[in-house]
Amino acid sequence: MALLDKAIGRRNFLKGGAAAIAVAGLSGCVPDGKDASDPAVESAKAHAVESDAAIVNGEGEWVTVDCWGNCGGRCINRVFVKDGVVLRQKTDDMKEDTVETPQQRSCPRGHQMRQHVFNANRIKYPMKRKSWQPGGGENSHGDLRGEEGWQRISWDEALDYVAQELKRVYDEYGPRSVVCMGTDWPVLNLLGGRLQWNGTESYGNWYNAPVRMGGNIGNGLPDCLVGNDRMDLKNADTIVFYGMNPAWHSAGNPMYYYRLAKEAGTEFVYVGPEYNVSASVLEARWVRVRPGTDTAFLLAVAYEMIRLDDEQGNIIDWDFLHRCTVGFDAESMPAEAVINENFQAYVLGEYDGVPKTREWATEICGTPVEDITWYAGQMRKTRDVMLLHNYAPSRYRGSTDLPQLFLTVACMGGHLGRSGNAVAATFSIESANSGTKLVKLGDPAIGGVKIGAGVASVVVPKNTLEYSELPKPTIWKDMDEGHYTGYGDYRNGALDNGWVKKDGYLPPKEFDFDPKIIVNDYHNPLQATEDVNRGIKVFKKMDMVVNIEYRFTLTSQYADILLPCFTAWEGNLDPDKGELQVATNGIMRLSRAQCNRDYALFSRPAVQPLFESKNESWIYVEIAKRWGFKESDVFSVSDMQSYFNRIAGAEVMDDDGVTYKTLVTISQEDIDAWGVEGEPQQGVISLKDVLEQGYYQVPRTKDDNHGFYGYEDFVKDPEENPRSSASGKLEIYCQSKADAINWLGFGSEEVKPYPTFHTTTYQESFANWERKEKGAYPFIMYQPHYLRRAHTCFDEGVWIREAWPNPVYISAEDAAAKGIETGDTVLIHNDAGKIVRIASVLNTLMPGCIAVPHGSRTYLDPETGIDFGGNENMLVDHKTQDDFMPQCDGYNSCLVDFEKYNGKPLAADCQFEPVLWTEE
Structure with missing residues (x-):
């Protein structure tokens, strides 16, 4: 109430x-x-x-x-x-x-957003690092970046510095000397483009295979929009959380939906290295699998399903495999096959002499053999099973074929296209509630170009610089060494997501380059990217680093010019209170992110912009004007027009479950008040009401027409509803996948068209695998998403720091061996860096691995090189890059060692002072 x-x-x-x-x-x-x-x-x-x-x-x-x-x-x-x-x-x-x-x-x-927006670390006005001067070289005093104070300057001074220095570098060195670490910086394209990073970050190896083998890219997210909607969760006999922890990574309603399924009798299974809070809440059965060894586990599951089907029958859905897939066995090979090999024969060991038995797998994945057999039995065709993942298991080296293998096991049981059965990612806005949107916002650009991840762009100039993508896993190494190989953009392409291929795409090409300027907007790349120590080295080498931000992040600390933008809480929609403006910062352009399936947000500014902060789009336009361009050269529509377009174009699905109707009633008076272009329209709710309410939600009933089962039409009639693959079916043998990866020539061996096993990080932790001699860094450190923050965002609030202290999680067995107890300060280290954390010793974590939550801020001690903030990216470096896909971040494949710290015990970081700066 x-x-x-x-x-x-x-x-x-x-x-x-x-x-x-x-x-x-x-x-x-x-x-x-x-x-x-x-x-x-x-x-x-x-x-x-x-x-x-x-x-x-x-x-x-x-x-x-x-x-x-x-x-x-x-x-x-x-x-x-x-x-x-x-x-x-x-x-x-x-x-x-x-x-x-x-x-x-x-x-x-x-809950604590108020502490985040109104935080002591807000950047209040334009700032310049004290000793930095334009002109490059010694004028930059780069060795003092991150270590000296700031002086306040005017907006004109700041924008003049940025515009003049960018123009100098473009004229002297060309566009490959400017690297954009943020979302777009579209103004740079007016001078010929820029370099930018390219990496799979969240998705690991899940981006390449799904659409090639007949899966889906939904809302720009791999394997999304193919799960079932929230009302169907209770119809599953079993829901598998594969490497998932939605109570932390998608907190909010998703866990409520899963709890309702639990109350209705659905059983839950959790697969992964730790029995996490989501598994605990849902009383899930834990199937232990070491980090990054999932292909070994699932290959053994496939072997057991084949064996059990031979012995008992009713395990494998052969009708489904032969109707809806290609390549499982010799009978179902696709016309595009180049080699006469199939998945079933590989699993049985016919090609390499190694049957993928449970005994073979357990040595690698650590799963008890009886659990492998039990899991295989749960996958049988007579049970209704939802197999849900969250990409984390594919953020490892050796996981190249995991997405294809995950789908293959689901297909073996026929768990697609019907009530109670699904195989899909449950990620971001898709969490626990997949399917065609019942309410959706309009295109901000009204037909604007899609620039990736489903983002509708109002940006006019596009980056036309060929080979402009730096592989993200090696970006600091490449910038430090002045050499990179361009491989293409993994998501801004056509059907195959932009991976280079033989027909129609450029081949890989090497470049020597001389980076001089880093620009960033609204992101925190120095803190959130692998190999922080080398990143700091690169930042110190630049002629200029510019950061558009609203808060003083680690990236801000090592910048030269700070340009304060305002947040989505700030702006103005009341003409009586001054200029109309809404935030456009980075992710706020992601209109798809304003909706989940059932409802759409219609948020609005709550307060005027704080201090001297400006909108990001205003900053770009002002820079462009200094080069002789005008606003229309940068953006096709204004911020207010873009905001209006999203609302005016909003639609809600009709009761028939097929057609859409206009959602918002807009009058000519509304249009005139905002000074935008548009036509009056009649909808379901008025503009005034939807903004006052702040959202629109579609009510559901058990008998409505809004239910959704992923792949339903395809499974009912594969011929009439073909998938996007070459065969039109789900491809367990996928020639396209193998060709695209192998043509790059990045891997030391060629991948097969069907899923196979590749060496894991766990095996690489041994100096000698055969003799089981551990190496110098014997522990795998993975980085769970943490309830305290979203990546590096929201971490400043004292309340949330008190509630979620950001420890290192260690198994009871490993802690005992090193004499560590909960509350002890622990030093974690490898060749890349050193961090300290307070130990949390658990009985619910497999030995041989530790977990350090992702996204913590670096507090670097220059004398010892220790990060007292516990940023896991101090320990992750370019060596975690995937074996086959250069853009794939395998950052969970990080090997470390740890011991009890012999220095001063670490204080709880809720007691840390805010990272501030001097003002003069």
Whole structure:
């Protein structure tokens, strides 16, 4: 019930003890049964604040605001604003919470957004590093980056510095000397383009195979939009969480949907190296698999399914395999096959003499043999099984064929295209609720070019520089050495996602280059990219580093010019309060990220831009003007037009489950007030109402026409509804996959068209695998996404730091061997760097691996080289790059050692002072 609900009864309002006393203290009343002299009443009065009275008396308004982390929850956060100041924050309480129309409640990250937006580390105005001067070389004083203070400068000074220095470098060195680490910096394309990184980051090896073998790229995300919708979860006998922890990485409603399935009788299975909180909440059976060894495990599962089917029958769905797939056995080989080999024969050992038995696998993956057999039995065709993953298992070296193998096991049981059965990613906005959107926002650019990941671009100039992509896993190494190989863009291409190939794409090509300038916007690449120490070295070598940001990140610390942008909470939609403006920073252009399947956010600014911050688009236009260009040379439409287009183009699916209708009613008065172009239209809800409400949600019922089963049409009639693969079917033998990878010539061996086993990081941790002699760095360190933050975002708040202390997780067995207990300070190290963390010793983690949560800020001690912030990327370097795909980040394949730290014990990082700067 909303606090401002005027119908709220006194009894309901006052129930709650301390809350009742606090409210009474504000109003001058005394609750029933309480004496005015009661110490509790006096205490409540002392703690009462003016904002409580403002909310009770309705002196401001609740505004639905954005939560821009890409964790995927797309939860509702609302702030109470009075006189342009945010006084309180809450989540969704605007409707009754039902299964059909659930409240979209935010997670702890969202709860503390107020501490993030109004944080001490906000960049208030343009800044210049003290000793930096334009002109390059010694003028840059690059050795002092990250180590000296700042001086405040005007916007004109800052923009003049940036424009002049960029023009100098373009004229003297060319576009390959400018590297964009952020989203776009479209203004650079006016001078001939720029280099940028290219990596699979979140997706690991999952990006290449799915669309080639008949899978899907949904909303720009591999293997998405092919799961089933949330209402169908309860129809599964078993739901497999493969390497997933949605309670942390997609907090919000997804775990609620899974809990409802659990209550309806669905059993859960968790596969991975640790029994995480999601598995615990859902009482999942744990199938232990060492980090990065999933291909060994799943090949043994396939072997067991074949064996059990021979012995018992009713395990493998042979009808499904022969109708809907190619390449499982000799009978189903595709016409495109170049070699006469099939998956079943490989699993049985006919080609390499190694049957992929459970005994073979357990030595590698560590899974008990009885668990492999049990899991194979769970995959049988007579059970309804949903196989869900979250990409993490493919962020390892040796996982090249994991996506194809994951789908293959699902196909062996026929677990696609029907109620209770699915095989898909459940990631970001797809988490626990897949399928065609029931409500969707319009295209910000109205027909603008799609620039990747489903992003609609309003940018006019495109990057026409050929071979402009630096493989992200080696970006600091390549920039340091002045040499890179261009391989193409893994997601900005056609059907095959842009991987280079024989027909129509450029071959790999090597370049010597001389990087002079790094520019960044709204991201935090120095903190969030592998090999931080080498990244710092590269930053110090630059002539200029420019960062557009709203907060003082590690990337900001090592920059020269800071250009403060405002957040999505800031702007103005009221013509009476000045210029109309909405935020366009980086990810805020991702209109697809404003929706999950059932509902769309219509967030709006809550406060005016803070301090001297400007919109990112304004910054680009002002730079362009200094080169003689105009606004229309950079953006096809204004920020307000883009914002309007998203709303005006919003659609909601009709009751028939097929057609869409206009969502928002817009009048000519609305159009005139915003000064945009458009036509009046009639929809389901008015512009005023949808902005006041802040969202639109489609109610569900069990009998509606909005249910969704991934691959349903294809499975019913493969001939009439072919997939995107060469054969039109799901390809267990996929010639296209093998050709694309092998043609690159990056791998030391050729991959097969069907999924096979490749050496794992676990095996590489041994100096001698045959004799089981461990190497210098015998532990695999993987980096789970953590509830405290989304990547490096939202980490500044004291509340969330107190609640989630960011330890290193160590198995009880490994901790005992090293004399470590929970609470001890631990030094973790390898050749790349050193970090310290406080130990959390667990019985729920497999020995031989440790977990350091992803995204922590670096606090580097220059004397010892130790990072006291615990940034895992201090230890991950270019050697984790995938064996076959150069753009693939295998950062979980990080080998380390650790021991009890002999220095001063590490304080909880909620006690760390904010990273600030000097101002003059």
